Amino acid sequence: MSRREVLLDIPLGRIAALRAGDPNGPKVLALHGWLDNAASFIPLAEHLPQLDLVMPDLPGHGRSAHLGPGAEYTSGVAVNAVLDIADALGWQCFSLLGHSMGAGIASLVAASSPQRIERMAVIEALGGLAETVERTAARWREAIAAARALPGKQLRVFADLAAPVRARMQANQLSESAARLLVERGVRPVEGGYVWSSDPRLTLPTPQRLDEAQVSRLVADIECPTTVIYADPPQSYFPEPLRTHRVGLLPRGRLQVIAGIHHLHMENPAAVATAIGDFFGT
Secondary structure (H helix, E strand, O other): OOEEEEEEEEOOEEEEEEEEEOOOOOEEEEEOOOOOOHHHHHHHHOOOOOOEEEEEOOOOOOOOOOOOOOOOOOHHHHHHHHHHHHHHHOOOOEEEEEEOHHHHHHHHHHHHOOOOEEEEEEEOOOOOOOOOHHHHHHHHHHHHHHHHHHHHOOOOOEOOOHHHHHHHHHHHOOOHHHHHHHHHHHEEEEOOEEEEOOOHHHHOOOOOOOOHHHHHHHHHOOOOOEEEEEEEOOOOOOOOOHHHHHHHHOOOEEEEEEEOOOOHHHHOHHHHHHHHOOOOOO
16 A cells, blocks of 8 residues: 655644555544654554555654753643644544554543544553552652753664664564564664664653543543554553453443554554454445
């Protein structure tokens, strides 16, 4: 299936994206995971040719703009960026497809702007990661210490793409072909080789997270029909029974569980596409 590069100007800066599928099909915005990029959805897009699928590099990722000096990546920034991307496309109403961090962002967009979201399919996350009230001060201390230390760190320069491909394979249990897709869109050339193109500030821990009661309330207020796809076994940071409990909070939700790794939409896209089926319509 053919795909093309798209550049979108939003208040934050220029957003790079891939667009694939049927221009007259259902409008779906695909949001990738943390430190991934639009290429995360290339394998799945091949199985969803009926959709008008736009896959942006989220701010600070891939080939998209970084935030300005002194700014922080927050959930609010991400939600507004998604809505700005939809505005730049001329989409008043649309559907969401998200993986991991992108699924968490999609959940927040659906909860906060229900009048704009028609349907949502999320892979390997629903709602954001929660924090306990008891760890409030500890989280702030960790986040501020990491932020103060970041300016002294240097980006690692890779002589070629072999090393970053191996790094992604090891970090995410990815095949070589899947890792290469992410790496080729996730590096930039410099003298002596390549560096990651993602904003180093994305690696900083956030000082604030909602607690589980707040996340649950957000999930319960998602009004659109929602398909949730989880990999089996679950990730340690989103274990059972928590992840299934959240699905049960959805007013109009359904759950599909597929054996595979966290990036199952890259490694087993046919199964994920089957789970999605005609959910987005035709």
